[in-house]
Amino acid sequence: MVQIDDLGRIIDEHPFFRGIDAKLRALLVGCAANERVEAGKYLFRQGAPADSFYLVRHGSLAIETHAPGRPVITVESVGEGEIIGWSWLVAPYRWTFDARAVTLLRVLSFDATCLRGKMDADPVLGYEVLRRFVPVMGQRLAATRLQLLDLYGKQKG
Amino acid sequence: MIALPADPMLPRLFDVLKVKRELADTFTLELKSDGGGFGFQAGQFNMLYAFGAGEVPISISGDPGKPGTLVHTIRAVGAVTEAMGRLKPGDTLGVRGPYGTPWPVEQAFGDDLVIVAGGVGLAPLRPAIYQALANREKFGRVSILYGARSPEDILFRKELEQWRGRFDLEVLVTVDRVSGNWGGNVGVVTKLVAKAGFDPMDTTAFVCGPEVMMRFAVDSLEKRGVSTDKIHVSMERNMKCGLGVCGHCQWGPHFVCRDGPVFHFDEIAGLFSVREL
Structure with a gap:
């Protein structure tokens, strides 16, 4: 079984929380759990309550969506050292995509209700978490825009 | 006579x-x-x-x-x-x-070498990859980061697979879109810059692909800490004579056919994002 000290070490070592203040890390540990997902299984499904967010420790997963009569569409892959999920931050807290483990996946999950409660109670923690989330959201938005441009397709006109 | x-x-x-x-x-x-x-x-x-x-x-x-x-x-x-x-x-x-001007492969000796290619942009970089592999011992780490539209659009696929099998080379591939059975990366090539194992303090980067992709790739390299004077890009313009005479490929003060196609990023940084050029 993973001990609290181990969870703290995992948080420290993950690029997303690297350098975080020890007091804030202790608050995070109280909401964290180690999880393992077999390849092919879903970490979460579109429309379900977004009750967690995850630090990917090992393996990779595909962010997918679907449309009737069409093959599953993979929007992005996420791997080691990255995070997955921000729907837990925005009401009504529902996942907007499926997340499927492509390989055996090891993640550190954070209970969203627990974490939101601590962030509300301690604005320093709230600011610190959001400060780390916003660049990731910005990078992913820019990446999505690039994908939409279909840069490698033939130019028309 | x-x-x-x-x-x-x-x-x-x-x-x-x-x-x-x-x-x-x-x-x-x-x-x-x-x-x-x-x-x-x-x-x-x-x-x-x-x-x-x-x-x-x-x-x-x-x-x-x-x-x-x-x-x-x-x-x-x-x-x-x-x-x-x-x-x-x-x-x-x-x-x-x-x-035109070449990739400065020999100037990069002693550095880590990062090659960022998008789509058919891998073709102009392949000679530099051959040259780097022929002089492999003169570089630190060598990384090839390649982005394609879909798994079916991966250029030189067999060669990329061979290169990926080498112990002295890092090859990361991603595709923009996929449906069906693909276990690799999905997302833009710029995302690979953060994943690649190079030391930004001593890295030379060669970038080739669609211009928008190159802008974002340079941005990612800079964010990772690569100095812009060690980033090189290959530009494409409407080249006609190839000699810097006809003026068709003029880009600001440069003729791309003569002063490029490979430019030091520092040399063209001010032109790179100017829509009117």
Whole structure:
């Protein structure tokens, strides 16, 4: 079984929380759990309550969506050292995509209700978490825009 | 009788030795001339003339260490390149060149080398990869980061797989879109910059692909800490003469055919995001 000290070490070592203040890390540990997902299984499904967010420790997963009569569409892959999920931050807290483990996946999950409660109670923690989330959201938005441009397709006109 | 100087606008005749279908719209021509070998530097291009159709600039995609055969990888995007796609072994093509500035492979000796390619932009970088692999011991880490539209659009797939099998080379591939069975990365090539194992303090980067992709790739390299004076990009403009004479490829104070296509990023940073140019 993973001990609290181990969870703290995992948080420290993950690029997303690297350098975080020890007091804030202790608050995070109280909401964290180690999880393992077999390849092919879903970490979460579109429309379900977004009750967690995850630090990917090992393996990779595909962010997918679907449309009737069409093959599953993979929007992005996420791997080691990255995070997955921000729907837990925005009401009504529902996942907007499926997340499927492509390989055996090891993640550190954070209970969203627990974490939101601590962030509300301690604005320093709230600011610190959001400060780390916003660049990731910005990078992913820019990446999505690039994908939409279909840069490698033939130019028309 | 006085011999006239060679006319730089006069193409040499080359025979098509081999045609290799790379992708649905992309093919590689191997060319040979009776006049002997064809020395070039990685990153340079030739003006290729399909008789009856026209002339277009195409980067050389072969090995600079094997100048006996001239290799070009071409994407059929217009009348001239489509005519080239119909060539068969034994047909003839006109060649002028080589033109333009090379990838500064030797200047990068001693550094980690990161090659960022998007789509058919891998073709102009392949000679630099060959040269780097021929001098592998002179570099630190070498990373090839490649982005394609879909798994079906991965150029030089077998070669990428071979390179990925080497212990002294990091090869990361991603695709923009996928449906079906693909276990690799999905997302833009710039995302690979954060994943690659190089030391940004001592890294030289070569970047080639669509211009928007290059802008974001340079941005990602800078964010990772690579100095802009060690980032090189290959530009594409409407090149006609190849000699810096006709002015068709003028880009600010530069003629891309003569001053490029490979530029120090520092040299062109101010032009790179100017929409009007």
